[in-house]
Amino acid sequence: MGRYIVRRLLQMFLVLFVVSLLTFATMRAVPGGPFSTEKNLPPRALAQLEAKYNLDEPLYMQYLHYMGDIAIPRLTENRLPPSVLNDYLINIYIPGIDKTLRWMNFGPSYKSVSQTVNSIIKNTLPVSATLGTGALIVAVFIGIPAGIIAALKRNTRWDYAAMSVAIIGVSVPVIISGPILRYVFGVQLKWLPPTGWGSFEHMIMPAFALGFAESARLARLTRASLLQVLNEDYIRTARAKGLHERIVIGVHALKNAMIPVVTTLGPLFAFLATGSFVAELIFGIPGMGKFFVVSITNRDYPVIMGTTLLLATFVILANLFVDLVYVWLDPRIQYS
């Protein structure tokens, strides 16, 4: 198992390398640059900005420079001049030689002049991850029970009710449900602050709006999967043994039926935790999604790269976690 995890983590670096290469190539192939505006930037100013951010080098050098700043640790003085150009994520003081080992500089933001990719992520990832976790909890706590009820009470009023709600959830995206929630609970009833971040109350509406849409998907998946499992031979065997129905469902059927559900939960969490642009805009949340999307319009290359790599890392790790959960859910699955 340990070797399996190590192997997967090594694979991760390969995948991230490919992602970085593809992202770099795509974003540089798109016309327009980070400093173009409707005003006429003097050529001298453009040259100065390009020199500051190494954009005057040949493309492959820019890529090597960028990857080098991230991947290669370097020994530096203990106090670096404060600058957006030398913000390292990892700084380890080495007492013997009185130097500092630094690693992972994801570069400055071109648009938010006093910010670096590291500082943007440090500020916004906790916000997005908190909201994403909240949304995931909402999705799981509504979606899975609804799916179970629908499957067990198949073709009854319960099933129809649960699945109708699911269809509403799937077909009403956050861009619709968000403003409605905000208007009803924020503007009319004044139970919750319409926008903002910082307290539990601020989180309720966006987490619900995001979670509800996802819960619908989970409910449908849970229902389908559980129905399939309930027809398996070993369920019949369990019942024939005279086991209590609650144990048949709870222990034997449900655990197995969760495999496809868990498979989707992994990437779902990765996407929720790295920010939802729409929800952040509607509820005025200072999360990562906004920086992610705006960076593309602005051609803010380091922010595009940094956020993409972070999302990729999250997806890979979440999938690894899911694969490990499989072992517990289905004893037949083993990694060696």
Added chain:
Amino acid sequence: MTGKFARFVSLTLVLVLVLSFAASTITAQEGKKVLIDANALGASDVPTLDPSLATDTSSIQVLIETNPGLTRTNEITLVTEPGMATWEVSEDGLVYTFSILPEVPWVKYNPETDAVEQVLDADGNPRYVTAEDFAFGIRRSIGGQLGSYYGGIMAGWVLNGKEVYDGTKPVEELGVKALDTYTLEITATRPAAFLPSIFGMWQAYAQPAWVIEEAGDLWTEPQYFQGYGPYTLKDWVHGESVTLIKNPFWPGTDTIPVATIDEVRLMILDQSASLANFEAGTADISQVPLADLDRIRADATLSEALYIGPSGCTYIYGINTAKPPVDDVRVRRALSMTVNRQALIDNVLKGGQTPAYFFSREDILAAAPKAADYPQYAITEDVEAAKALLQEYLDERGITLEQMEPITLMHNESEGHARIAQAIQQMWAENLGINVTIQTQEWGTYLETIKNNESAPQVFRYGWCLDYTDTHNFLYDVFHSSVRELGISWSDENAQRFDQLVEQAMSETDLQKRTDLYAEAEYLLTNASAAVIPIYFYTSLNMTQPWVTRTYSHFGQQYYEKWDIDMAAKP
């Protein structure tokens, strides 16, 4: 005393204590005037608070309050007034001597004491804003090799500025000198009526050299930031808000009074989110989403709060005069003459905009000609005349309308631009029988396309917002051939004459003569050559709660020190 009664008394006492404590905290809260403005910044983070690098309205909004310039534009009359200094100008109009307000301290917000404190130097004396601080700011913008856009604008106006900007002369040779602690001398390259306005712009604000040296490009973060204006920076939560706090050390002047409101929270919110806060009472000022405009107008309370006033921008269609069939002026004029601007405003835009027949904003710029005052110069909407022009062109080429080259109209992706383009497409189809094809591009790509004579399509959408309140900023800075980047390929005799006119107007001191010169230049641009189709002058829309007393600025920024808020009236 029975047990029950005793319990009642003690409970009452506790209640009274709690209530009185609560009341005292409420009065403390009420004593502080806090304004929440969800209109000033828009939906994305403030890009920078570095005066040398600021280019956008939200960065400048913060800086105009924390670091006022030498001069200050009155937000209503748009007259250039004294800001941090009064000035005198030499007879030849070249040497400006600014007398700076003495003993205005640099200040900084201290989160530990929750107070604004004076900045002390190494000897423990307060640091005052000096002529040298302003000189430092100007030198840094022009000669700091920072890629400063507005440093480049200013470079053209300060002696040796261009050379210093391009690195061919050392920064010491720049025509900016601190004569003594509070006297600054700026030598201009040539006289111009609007120089005081340029010298009051943000790239010329005083900057704290000692902070920049210590903190590098992080100096604009709240933990380092220092200012001196009526407000200073309290907090900047990236992507969420910027909070300004009243500077108790600001002495107050006729043009920049001491602030009444203690704290101004500028929220970073999308349009509809800002309106939701306004309706919930959690914002005092809000943006106005176009989609909600009809609802707001129909609502008794909301319509009272709605304000529509001028803004600093013009909406135009540029024409690439090198591409057939719009390489012929008759086709271009026909297109411009068949845009029904008022109908567009009434049916599509709905925000109280004004039709534009000239490019320069006639309502807010110094020396801007009004189309109504120059009927002989302004293009007129005349469908019959336009049809005749088009027919004449077709006859001359011996082709039919169907044989004419197809026309592409391009705009950057946006629902608003799309609606305008569709309406104009329909007007041209109905009035001239010309069916233009609409194309859209994403913003970054679009800019690349329209800034090049080769790639710019026949007709394309463009907007321009003022940097300073003079017509020079519209006609010279956008269309003079030496600085023009817009792909309109305009180079006929009219274009050469246009260059001469705007050059002449630059140094003309008589206001009427300047206005006449600009009127003729507008005529060449928008009528005789019809290289652009002026469409409308933007308006600024916002909502203000009844408990706020305010001024409505006619350009992009607000002066909060002139506002007041009645906290008691707030529900």
